[in-house]
Amino acid sequence: MTRSRPFMIAPLLLALLLTACGGTAGELEVRDARSRMSPMLTGVGAVYLDVSNDTEVDEQLLGATVDPSVAARVELHETFDVDAEHEGMEQDVDEMDPMEDHDAMDDDGEMGHDAMAPTPEGFAMMGMREIEALDIPAGETVSLVPGGYHLMLLELADDLVPGETFELTLRFATAGEVTVDVEVREDV
Numbered sequence: 001m002t003r004s005r006p007f008m009i010a011p012l013l014l015a016l017l018l019t020a021c022g023g024t025a026g027e028l029e030v031r032d033a034r035s036r037m038s039p040m041l042t043g044v045g046a047v048y049l050d051v052s053n054d055t056e057v058d059e060q061l062l063g064a065t066v067d068p069s070v071a072a073r074v075e076l077h078e079t080f081d082v083d084a085e086h087e088g089m090e091q092d093v094d095e096m097d098p099m100e101d102h103d104a105m106d107d108d109g110e111m112g113h114d115a116m117a118p119t120p121e122g123f124a125m126m127g128m129r130e131i132e133a134l135d136i137p138a139g140e141t142v143s144l145v146p147g148g149y150h151l152m153l154l155e156l157a158d159d160l161v162p163g164e165t166f167e168l169t170l171r172f173a174t175a176g177e178v179t180v181d182v183e184v185r186e187d188v
Contacts (some may be wrong), residue, residue: 026054028136028175033168033182035153037160045071045153045160047168048188049180052141059136061172064151070166072155075130079147082125128152133173138179160184 008043053059056129064074126147134149136142144150151168153160169179 008167026056026124028055028172028178030061030170030178030180033070033180034188035166035182035184036186036188037156037162041187043154043156045156046146046188047074047151047153047182048144049145049151049182050141051170053136055139057174058138059175061142061169062132062137062173063133064168064170066153066166066168069157071153074155074168075152076100076132076134076149077128077152078131078149079126079128091119109119136172163185 029052031050031052033047035045035047038044038046047064051059052059061076063076066074130152131149134142134144142149164184165181166184167179168182169177171177
């Protein structure tokens with residue numbers, strides 16, 4: 001009877017050790033992954049989603065990939081207020097021609113320079129640029145949304161059709177790769 005006691009204690013100790021090593025620390029969760037065609041550009045789509053970091057460790061979203069049957073590449077982007085970054089411009093925004101020196105898209109079919117977005121005060125100069133990483137602080141949720149952070153699908157292989165889904169693989173600094181299903185919607 002004394003011989004069986006160590007065999008009974010070992011599984012209990014292993015379970016306690018695994019629990020103490022982070023079983024209750026939480027996890028990284030990706031929710032509501034959705035996509036649509038860009039309303040302004042052809043051959044380009046966008047993906048929006050929520051990332052909840054219920055761990056005790058800060059995380060970073062480094063990028064994403066999709067199968068080439070969906071798009072040639074995926075880039076992590078942010079939308080920014082050009083006016084705020086260019087305060088003190090010599091020419092007043094109200095005097096500027098929205099088409100002058102503000103190409104709608106570059107050679108890749110993506111927003112190359114600045115776009116005009118209506119606001120109650122008139123038009124705000126909005127731009128879009130690729131970023132290397134997006135911080136996902138411990139205990140917080142970061143949302144990728146229209147007009148903010150988002151993933152751009154470039155060189156779409158075919159139109160994104162509402163009702164269809166495709167796989168997106170997100171690459172995180174700590175969690176590694178996480179694959180989610182993205183639902184194509186008319187409205188996101």
